[in-house]
Amino acid sequence: EVQLMDSGGGLVQPGGSLRLSCAAAGFTFSTYAMSWVRQAPGKGLEWVSAITGSGGDTYHADSVKGRFTISRDNARNTLYLQMNSLRAEDTALYFCVKGSAASRPYFFDSWGQGTLVTVSS
Amino acid sequence: EIVLTQSPGTLSLSPGERATLSCRASQSVSSSFLAWYQQKPGQAPRLLLYGASIRATGIPDRFSGSGSGTDFTLTIGRLEPEDFAVYYCQPYGSSRTFGQGTKVEIK
Numbered sequence: 001e002v003q004l005m006d007s008g009g010g011l012v013q014p015g016g017s018l019r020l021s022c023a024a025a026g027f028t029f030s031t032y033a034m035s036w037v038r039q040a041p042g043k044g045l046e047w048v049s050a051i052t053g054s055g056g057d058t059y060h061a062d063s064v065k066g067r068f069t070i071s072r073d074n075a076r077n078t079l080y081l082q083m084n085s086l087r088a089e090d091t092a093l094y095f096c097v098k099g100s101a102a103s104r105p106y107f108f109d110s111w112g113q114g115t116l117v118t119v120s121s
Numbered sequence: 122e123i124v125l126t127q128s129p130g131t132l133s134l135s136p137g138e139r140a141t142l143s144c145r146a147s148q149s150v151s152s153s154f155l156a157w158y159q160q161k162p163g164q165a166p167r168l169l170l171y172g173a174s175i176r177a178t179g180i181p182d183r184f185s186g187s188g189s190g191t192d193f194t195l196t197i198g199r200l201e202p203e204d205f206a207v208y209y210c211q212p213y214g215s216s217r218t219f220g221q222g223t224k225v226e227i228k
Contacts, residue, residue, distance in 0.1 A: 035217070045158075045166065045209055047217035059217075095165055105214040107156040109177065111165040 002026040002110040006096045009115030016086050016119070022079040022096030022112055030054065030074035033099035033106055036081045038092035039114075048094070049081060053102030064090075086119045093117075123148055123212050125220035133228040140197040142223045144210035149190045154214030157186060157195045160222075161206045169208075170195065200225070 008020040020036070035050040049070035050059045058070050069082040079096055093114040099106035124147040134140055144155070153173040160166040168177040173193055174186040183198035197204055205227050210220040 044207075044222045045160075045219040047219065050217060061217075100171070105152075105154045107154075107168060107171045107211070107213045108158070108166075109168050109171075111167065113165055 002098060004096045004098060004110060004112035006094065006112040006115040009094060009117045011118045011120065012086055013121050014087060014119055017082070017084045018086065018117060020081040020083070020094055020096075020115055020117070024077045024079065024096075024098070027098070029072075029077040031102055033102055033104070034070075034072060034079045035097045035099060035108065036070060036079075037095045037097050037108070037111075038090075038117075039095070040089075040092040043092075046092075050099070051079070057103070083117070086117075088119050091117060091119045123150070123216040123218060125210060125212065125218060127208075127210060127220035127223045129223060130221075131224045131226060133226050134200055135228045136200050136202055138200050140195075140200055140204070140225055142195040142197075142208055142225070144188075144193040144195070144220050146191045146193075146212055150193070150212040151214040153189050154212060155186075155188070155193050156211045156213050158209045158211065158219075159204075159206050160209065161203075166209065171213075197225070202227075 003025040005023045036048040051070045067085045095114045096112035097108045098110040100109045126145045128143045155173040157170040158166040170186040207222045
């Protein structure tokens with residue numbers, strides 16, 4: 001059974017930083033692309049960042065480009081999202097998501113429960 | 122970037138009724154790489170369909186998908202109480218964006 005355990009969320013001031021983690025289990029982590037998807041309170045889903053199975057290629061939405069960095073440690077079966085220069089509009093529930101393949105095209109076949117990031121002074 | 126329009130925004134139906142949800146893309150979705158997700162309140166989304174019409178593991182057969190090109194449909198044959206939720210479409214071939222969602226609520 002696939003398990004994705006998101007963590008690292010919390011309250012941070014505007015301009016601050018936070019690192020999210022996602023511990024994966026139940027599948028061969030290095031052979032699947034991974035993504036972060038967020039959901040602002042009461043809003044829809046927004047894809048944030050993606051990384052290929054090998055970690056060789058990363059992608060970020062325009063809204064976070066230059067501020068967020070996705071990475072993975074395949075030896076530790078862990079996905080990360082480093083978030084810098086945080087803004088109020090980054091406040092959201094962040095989901096760790098498993099892709100259905102190592103690289104595109106892939107759909108999102110498993111989701112973590114999410115970790116809440118609140119950016120406020 | 123593909124822009125998705127889901128309609129209606131909200132669908133008010135009774136248990137046992139049939140639900141028809143639409144997802145329209147601003148440009149053709151390659152090879153029917155279209156997925157549907159369901160999200161219940163307080164829960165993470167879950168995959169329902171991929172390839173426009175292929176049910177994910179464990180998804181009941183009252184859920185079906187159709188369409189190609191720019192127009193796709195999710196149909197729920199007979200609504201069960203647990204089907205009242207928000208549904209999102211996503212063209213995963215050339216984009217990672219989601220539609221804005223359709224809420225299926227109890228009438």
